[in-house]
Amino acid sequence: MAEITLVEAVNQALAREMSDNKNVLVLGEDVGIDGGVFRATAGLLDKFGDERVLDTPLSETLIGGVSIGMAAQGLIPVAEIQFMGFACSTIDQILNHAARIRNRTRGRLTCPMVLRAPFGGGIRAPEHHSESTEALFAHIPGLRVVIPSSPERAYGLLLASIRNPDPVVFLEPKRIYRLVKQEVPDNGEALPLDVCFIIRPGNDVTIVTWGAMTHDSLVAADKLAEQGISAEVIDVATLKPLDIETISVSVEKTGRCVIVHEAPLSGGWGAEISARLAEHNLFNLLAPIKRVTGYDTVMPLFRLEDQYMPSTDRIVGAVNEVLKFE
Amino acid sequence: MRKSPPERSGTVARFEVNFTRYLDANGKVVSTPLPRWANDPEVLLPLYRTMVQTRTFDTTALNLQRTGRLGTYASSLGQEAIGTAIASSMWTEDVLVPSYREFSAQLWRGVTMTELFLLWGGDERGSDYQGPREDFPVSIPVGSHACHATGVAYAFKMRRQKRVAVCCLGDGATSKGDFYESLNAAGAWHLPVIFVVSNNQWAISVPVEKQTAAQTLAQKAIAAGVTNEQVDGNDVIALRTVAERAIDEARFGEGPRLIEALTYRLSDHTTADDASRYRDESEVELQRANDPINRLKTYLIKSRMWSDQDDQKLNQECKQKVEEAVKQYLATPKQPSQAMFDYLYEELPVSLQHQLDAALISEDHG
Ligand SMILES: Cc1ncc(C[n+]2csc(CCOP(=O)(O)OP(=O)(O)O)c2C)c(N)n1
Ligand SMILES: [Mg+2]
Numbered sequence: 001m002a003e004i005t006l007v008e009a010v011n012q013a014l015a016r017e018m019s020d021n022k023n024v025l026v027l028g029e030d031v032g033i034d035g036g037v038f039r040a041t042a043g044l045l046d047k048f049g050d051e052r053v054l055d056t057p058l059s060e061t062l063i064g065g066v067s068i069g070m071a072a073q074g075l076i077p078v079a080e081i082q083f084m085g086f087a088c089s090t091i092d093q094i095l096n097h098a099a100r101i102r103n104r105t106r107g108r109l110t111c112p113m114v115l116r117a118p119f120g121g122g123i124r125a126p127e128h129h130s131e132s133t134e135a136l137f138a139h140i141p142g143l144r145v146v147i148p149s150s151p152e153r154a155y156g157l158l159l160a161s162i163r164n165p166d167p168v169v170f171l172e173p174k175r176i177y178r179l180v181k182q183e184v185p186d187n188g189e190a191l192p193l194d195v196c197f198i199i200r201p202g203n204d205v206t207i208v209t210w211g212a213m214t215h216d217s218l219v220a221a222d223k224l225a226e227q228g229i230s231a232e233v234i235d236v237a238t239l240k241p242l243d244i245e246t247i248s249v250s251v252e253k254t255g256r257c258v259i260v261h262e263a264p265l266s267g268g269w270g271a272e273i274s275a276r277l278a279e280h281n282l283f284n285l286l287a288p289i290k291r292v293t294g295y296d297t298v299m300p301l302f303r304l305e306d307q308y309m310p311s312t313d314r315i316v317g318a319v320n321e322v323l324k325f326e
Numbered sequence: 327m328r329k330s331p332p333e334r335s336g337t338v339a340r341f342e343v344n345f346t347r348y349l350d351a352n353g354k355v356v357s358t359p360l361p362r363w364a365n366d367p368e369v370l371l372p373l374y375r376t377m378v379q380t381r382t383f384d385t386t387a388l389n390l391q392r393t394g395r396l397g398t399y400a401s402s403l404g405q406e407a408i409g410t411a412i413a414s415s416m417w418t419e420d421v422l423v424p425s426y427r428e429f430s431a432q433l434w435r436g437v438t439m440t441e442l443f444l445l446w447g448g449d450e451r452g453s454d455y456q457g458p459r460e461d462f463p464v465s466i467p468v469g470s471h472a473c474h475a476t477g478v479a480y481a482f483k484m485r486r487q488k489r490v491a492v493c494c495l496g497d498g499a500t501s502k503g504d505f506y507e508s509l510n511a512a513g514a515w516h517l518p519v520i521f522v523v524s525n526n527q528w529a530i531s532v533p534v535e536k537q538t539a540a541q542t543l544a545q546k547a548i549a550a551g552v553t554n555e556q557v558d559g560n561d562v563i564a565l566r567t568v569a570e571r572a573i574d575e576a577r578f579g580e581g582p583r584l585i586e587a588l589t590y591r592l593s594d595h596t597t598a599d600d601a602s603r604y605r606d607e608s609e610v611e612l613q614r615a616n617d618p619i620n621r622l623k624t625y626l627i628k629s630r631m632w633s634d635q636d637d638q639k640l641n642q643e644c645k646q647k648v649e650e651a652v653k654q655y656l657a658t659p660k661q662p663s664q665a666m667f668d669y670l671y672e673e674l675p676v677s678l679q680h681q682l683d684a685a686l687i688s689e690d691h692g
Contacts (some may be wrong), residue, residue, distance in 0.1 A: 025484075051484050057514055062473050062507035069423075069477020069491070072462070075484070077477075089503070096467045097474070103669045104463050106454035110672070142670050165672040194675050241675035 003181035009151035010040045010116075010172060012186050013158035014078060018048050020188065021076065024162060027054040028063055028080030028116075037082055038118055038177055064090030064115060068097050071113040071167075078162060084119035084171065085128030091136065098167040099142035111167045114158075120212050120262050121309055122175035124302040131299050132211070132263035137169045138240040138272070144168040145239040146193060149214040151182040153237060156191030163190060173211035180215075194238045196246040202232035205319050206250040208273055209260040210236040213310060217260050220315035231319060239269050247273060248280040255286035256322040260310050265293045287325035290318045341548045343541075346568050347558035351616045353624030361567050367631040373414055373562050374626060375640060377406040377619050380430040382644040383439050386652060387446065391597045395656065397448050404560070404592035406430045407618035408524050409494065411565030415573045416492055423462040423475040423493040427524065431494065435461060439651035440658075447655060450665070468529075469499035472508035472521060479512065479519035479582070490576045491519045498529025500543045509550040512582040520572050521547075521584045524559060526591035531604035547584035559587030560618035563625075590616060663689040 004012065018024045025048075026041055032055040035042030045053040056063050060081060067077040081087040098111045121130035138145045146161050146168055148154035154172070161168040199214060200221050209217045214235045221231040232250050236242070251257045257277060259270035274289045292310040300308050332338055348364070350356045363369040384403055390396035402409070409431030413422065422428075422435055429442060436457025445452025445464070453463035462478075465471030475493035482489040499505050500523055512519050523543050527534055540546060547554035557568045565587060572583040590613040594601045601610075626632035663685045667674055674682065 054480075057507070057511050059507040059511060061504045062476070062511050065470060065473020065504060065508070066477035066480060066511065069474035069479070070481050071477075072474065073421075073460070073478050073481035075481050092467060092470060092504075093473065096470060097465075101463075102672070104450060104453050105669075106450055107669045108454045108459060109462070144671075194677070241677045244677060 001183045001185060003183050004151050005178045005181055006148065006151045006154045006172070007038055007040050007177040009154040009184050010158055011042055011044075012184065013155045013162070014041060014044060015047060016186055016188055017159060017162045018044065018052060023074060024076045024078065025052040025054060025070070026078045026080065027056050027067070029056060029058055029082050031055060031080050036080060038174060040116070040172070041080065060086050060090045061093060064093035064098065067113040067115070068093060068101065068111055071098075071111045072101065072109045076112050076114075076162060078114045078116060081115060081117040083129045084117040084133060085131050087115070087117050087133075090115075094137070094143065094167065094169065095140050099140050102166065103142060110165060112165045114161050114168045114170050116170045116172060118174035118177070119171045120173045120175055121299060121305050122212065124305070127301060130302070130305065132261065132294070134171055134239055135263055135267060135269045138269050140240070142166070143240060144193060145171065147171045147173065147210045147237060147239060149173060149176070149211055149235050149237070150180065151184050153191060153197065153235070155184045156189065157193065157237060159188065160190035160193045164193060171211070175212040176215055194241055194243055196243045197235045197237050198232060198246065198250065199235045200231065200233040202230035202254070204230045204254055205232070205256040205258060205322060206247065206254045207231050207233045207258050207260060207315065207319070208236060208247055208270075209233065210239065211262070213260045213262060216310065216312050217315055220312040220319070223312060223316050224319055229319065229323065236273075242272065242276070244273070244276045244280065248277065251277055251281045252284050255284055256325075257285070257289045258292060258315065258318045258322060259289065260292045260315055262294050262309055264296045265291060266296050268293055287322040290322050292318045341545065343544045343554060343556055345556040345558070346564045347561050348563045348567070349561045349621055349625055351560075351621060353621050353628060360563065364563050365629065370622070370626060370631060373410050373566065374619075374622050374632070375644075376410045376414075376430055376434050377562070377622065378640055379644045379647065380406040380410070380433055381619060382641070382648050383429060383433070383442070383651075386648045387443070388597065390443070390652065396443065396446050398596050398598045399446050400427050400596045401593035402427045402429050404613070404617060405524055405526055405589050407562040407565055407622070408522065408559050408587045408589060410434055411562050412492060412494070412522055412569045415566055415569040416490065418458075420490045420492060420573070421460050421462065421475075421478050422458065423471050423478065423491060424464050425468075425471070425494045425496055425499070425524070426464040426466060427496070428464075428494040432461075437461070439648060440654040443651060443655035444658060449658070449661065450669075451658075451661070469495060469502035469505045472499070472505045475519050475521070476508045476512050476517060479517035480515060482518055483515070488577050489518065490573050492573065493519065493521050495521060495523050496529060497523060497525040497527065497534050497537060497543055498532065499523070500546055501537050506546070506550070509547055509552050509582070509584065513551040516579075516581045518576040519582045520569075520576055521582070522569070523584065523586045524589055525586050526589050528591050528595070528605070530595045530599060531601075533605075542586060544584055544586035552582050552584055554584045554586070556586045556588065559589030560616050560621060562618060562622050589618075
């Protein structure tokens, strides 16, 4: 079996679900003949036609809003926002409608939609093409926020998100769209939502992360292993609702926790995880929880982006610090 | 497809906005021929009844609010004709995507007064309509629901269903991006969706002339390539003529339309508002003469379809129905705390279970 990249796995999941369920459609800017600016929807137009692979006007509010109308009618729209930075104008639709319509109508109308957007830095792009605003979405009740970090999880989690009866914001770490390849059988098997994945077992420290930072965290874990330190790495995968259980059990074992994300420190999703750990794990924590994150600055243009992004060195450094506590 | 520029300078496109009115403020016919059904009591009387029922509901709702038994309420006084005409032109299987002031449309389509009281009394069950199951709940974020109607219409078109989505908005909503984005997409995709703007001249304290420099709101459709028209929003015969045609045409593939209905908000914006702070009572007084209910009643009486006795009887019946709804509403116990969690997701995520437990414990203690 050929190995595929993360973005190819997204494509494979979309094609799979569109073949299996005629209610599924994709929409967004340039998703048709162009196949999306990252090629996530490549080939879908030829397979499924222009009614189900819908090039929208350049209209982000509409893309979110029109999906809600479709979903209430029983279609399953998978909408693409070209870059997360442009999702801002449709947050109104997601927060005020998509996430609430089931609640508002006591289950009479529902919103089984997926809003996909590539996010994160590291691709030397113009302004607004590199942000990580996942916490804005993860704050919203009634919503799911899912972030894959490997081809396998992109495929399995996207299938699960499309099949999920509630709205899902599916954020794709674009820096690793083509970084690694894996064999991903197109077997239609979804992975579970609402759970974290332990992607590397260890005993001395728990590194909690998601998206592209899982790779830097794994590299850091390799370096730490050379120093004789055994790090457990957890890919949160579903940020909302948060599976604190898995993280908490790990920290119970290791007594130390480092949280890594690209987004700014204050009010980042690491803050939520760390608050939960303070509630659940205070008495088995051996050291303060440490966060390795972007700074509370505007995401710089790309000449400085390496300085902004958490590096493996910063992760290793943070682990060494929490290990200093006896 | 791609257009080259014309050879010479000169006008390249011209547009029109047409206005329709059959009855003037005194119920006098000012334009002929009238539609055939304008002499048919079986068509007109149900319209009249719904308008009167809506007004009776409105009066009662205001009273309930004043006596602390209803939350903030947005009166539809003077605007009852629009929703009535629109809804009466729709098929049951069409979908209404209403604003918060379109009670007459909702009542016509089978939303109950009890449900309306529940919603404005702060209870989500008020949007769980037992009648029109696919109709949207009212949209509080002004204009945002235009996108939903567009999506609904897309689903209809994709499934080759002969159904129409109808979206009601206010004049203020036409300044919003989501309204323009919806019009534009509806035009590009040639969707069966009708946008009905109730231009009641005010968006809280902002009059239309401060809202836009556009001469009409109907013309906002033109830039999107969408058919438009303007109609007297207090003349139910004109409204129904225009709405029926638009909805039928949309149903059979003629694409979307924007209808601007000219009316006037006779009440405060809501019960939380005091309009005397920003508009002259004399302006409102003048507008009272345009009342849509009186206009139709005068016409009905003149055409011998109706009498003052009929009217008294109808008012009695309407009051009775509202009173029954009030009783049901007030007798409905509030939801338990559990209800905050019940419809958040299809299934409550495991991680929310302890928050639910906490809410139930504090309910027991509270
Ligand atoms: C997006 C949004 N902005 C502001 C408000 C607050 N607000 C409620 S109604 C209203 C005026 C709406 O005017 P219009 O669209 O003309 O409708 P009308 O109330 O006159 O029926 C405003 C500003 C809101 N509900 N939604
Ligand atoms: Mg208004």
